[in-house]
Amino acid sequence: MKKLLVSAALATGLVATLAKADDAIDLRVMGQPMATGLIQKNLEQPFFENLAETSGLPLKVNYKAADTTGIKDTEQLRVLKSGMFDLISLRLSQVSRDEPTILGLDLVGLNPTYAAGAHTISQYQAVVDKRLQERFNTKLLGLWPFGPQVLFCNHPISNLEDVAGLKVRVYDQNLAKFVESIGGVPIPISFGDVHQSLALGVIDCAITGTSSANTAGWPEVSTHMLPIGFQLGMNGYGINLNTWNKLSDQQQATLQASFDQLVKDIWGYSEDLYKESLRCNVGEKPCDNLTSYDLVKVPVREQDLKTVSETVMKVSYPTWAEICDQSNPSCSAEWTAAMKD
Template identity: 55%
Template sequence: MSRQIRFPLRNLMAAAGAVAALAMASSGQAQTTYKVIGQPAATGMVQKNYERPFFENFAERTGLNINADYKPVDQLGIKDTEQLRVMKAGLFDIVSLRVSQNSRDEPTLLGLDLVGAAPDYATARKIYDAYLPVVDERLQKQFNVKMLGAWPFGPQILFCKKPVASLADLKGLKVRTYDQNLAKFMESVGASPVPLSFTEVHQALSLGVVDCAITGPSSANSSGWPEVTTHQYALGVQMAMNGYGISLKRWKELSTEEQQKLQAAFTKLTDDIWKYSEELTADAMACNAGKDSCELGKKYHLIDSPLQEADRAVLTEAVSKISVPTWAEICDRANKDCSANWKATAGKVLGIE
């Protein structure tokens, strides 16, 4: 009578692990882990439903033998204005780059998102397609970072704790801003710009440090801004662009085939977010105002101030009169070809020379 031989489970698991390790070693494909800076968790659904799952399943999504150690920037103890610096120092391998917030370190970035330049998603996409190669070249040269794609949170609108139904109502009010271009525009309509990071805004509104703040409807919903405001005004001053960059060192370690796989994965991710962002914006506007069409966010009861056509005209005029000249002066000091490169690409989309 034959006897059945039993092995302890831990021995079987150890043997399986050893076989897998030997197979990986023999194929010359030892697994790599990339350190990744993500979007702030507080920004909401794009981070939660698209970005985080992509990096948590990085090997599967890219088809590469690479894992990702993903951490949102607000959980790392790093300011979102310092992302390019820590990338240049070699501390991380991939960054979910906040464009406006890092434009002080590299003004070229802001050409993706000048105030008033992109009043809708279609225009924003044309600017992005035209201008991203310029940004990529500049970041490679200055920060050893290669851009793999970019996407928008969506139209950045006003949330106020005082009645605001037009730009004229901002006169004398303190408004949270996040880049120099936006601050200059707010000054032009009589408001006092107050630079604050996203995570500081809820408390600043609650305490009266600012009267209004600017962000996307979905981000405002996810972070509870409607709890401390009363009005939303849907004049989209910017699109809040964000980009994915990889350290040039890591990029050059990959074969041509691996680079193509990685690029294809990020292109799909960013294309998916472009579409999702537009859906989120429409839903969040409804949710913030407590409308029945709200499906994805939390219902609040903000007063939804109708968009004034006169304000749309003011914003359009600001592109050539305020946004481009203000930004070009700063950017050309850092990069002498900055505004010329923008006018040859994004500027052509908008008819600005």
């Protein structure tokens, strides 16, 4: 009888252990909006849909694109902190009003190239991650760019100075201040509303990445494109710390490795898309993966490049530092210390 009881106890323990091992961890994911294009469609969504299988982790992933949730992208950090979603593809400029520290990753003029953006991330990501963990119970799993954010107008322009007096769609306060500094009128409008706003003349110009604009049909309601990269369009993956802490150390390492690979893939794909979308938007070949349009490609002057480059210390940094230090007194000092290396 004693042996039977011991055997039963062992069997019960084994079943319980197996059941625990097989228990799936729910992962409610908010991705990028579908309207933003091929990064969301070809890399991000398939990654999450196959994550349980490719990682071997006990995950039950429920992925929803942001524009199918009814939730504004400006609310993403609050939503993540609340636990409504476990993991979100954060639109960093859009959530920066809740945490201005984030904007230090992509000040206007700071990241004119992909290489510059990668350097900024290597220096400053840890600072942003620490702040998000403290204030929003969120861990950063990785950062990536949509690509250079350029100017589209339905009004003839020949250089950056022609923006003076025009109404320009912006997506964060740093970009708004820059547009003001060159004489434009910044208008904050969500990405999904830009096409109609350009068509109706609510705005004259709008800024976004070249591939996102192509996918969203902006060239249908624009005439000119000025391909100067004001920002790099940084985005990131954030996971609720409660969800993260459900994982063992080994599981955390496995999940982080999966995101490291995804982010690496997106960086390469983003640069390829940028080059192709520059061609497609103005009717040049080859154009195999996007829609071909016939925008006027405005020549980039050295003076315009100089204006954007000089805006970092003249406009974007001081404007951001003042705002950020109000909510995070050590903000600008931490940015300066991180970026000096």
